[in-house]
Amino acid sequence: MRTSRARRAGGADGTENGGGRQWARADATRQALLDAALEVFADRGYADAGIAEIVERSGISVGSLYHHYGGKAGLYVALWEDLSAEQEAAAAQAVAAARKEGESDPIALFIAGARAYLRVCWERRDAARLFLGGEGPSGSSLMRRSRAQHWIAQNTKLLRGSSGEPPGRAEQVLSLVLTTVIGEAGREIATAENEEEASEIIEEVCRILIRLAR
Template identity: 80%
Template structure:
């Protein structure tokens, strides 16, 4: 939002900050937030959430404690921001992979699901330092509910993607009415497959090498295909 400045001659409406000045302000704010998140991730990794202290996060970031509270409200806000940043990237990459497969003409629900799962799992390796923070279940009050709500949303999205994939007699792998409620079998299938992906992400994030992570991803995808068929 632009701020207004009084004109020196007193005539006319106040002059707005030039766009360049506003852009610099946003850039500084973004740099401040990123420095705080980077430092918080390091401290959480070293100390665990409970053992992490605001003072150490501030020291490592080089940002004032006032700025930390202004942007994130405290340690819990930093944890939630890191979690939201990671999950948003995982979901975005998965959605992009599914969309790309559809643009290439793919219509099989299982193949689309695997494309999204593979992209999600790759982020677990690429962002492994952040992913490791959330596998132990430690976090601020309410974080378990936050993760559970996200898992339920993810399962619902996967259920929609997989609708009809279990009916081999259906042309194109789907005969279900998209508007009809998912059957119990479809819901359970989505729950099982989504749980497998989540647990696999934990193993991938702790893999020793990129080769190990890639091997786990491909084996998980083979297992998902067998379960889904």
């Protein structure tokens, strides 16, 4: 994403103009702050994490931190949104790829998305562990509930297939159960000892989801 931004800001000959360099610097600043915040949150927990340590690890000024994120809570929310967006994009891409290959079974499409989502839980395990732990700033519980409701709605729609009728109570409950299973599985995957163990958990979870969904 940072590369594409720089390209969009570049001159006609492909080189970066002044605006492009400013975008690149701003992106690098934000990323350094996010990387440092994730490290400190992981080491100390959100409550005990200090702005001073985040600034020290990032090498960025405290003024820049407040300019870009407004404080510790803003960093937490930005990390959360980044992980959530990556999980959602991975799931959507997996479903789209399965459809492109000719898959039309709603459950198979749902499993493709779930597998991709769970894979991100392993690939981004440091961030996933932080958020699955439940600690965070005021309002973070509401943020997580809102995201869960979004996922339930998306999964309900996917499992409904091409039917234009509104989902019944049984379908809504099924989507709730499946989404909850995926969320809890993400916690186990993020804390797996290695990639092999994580992959085994993912495949076992997918088998369980298939049985529940059918």
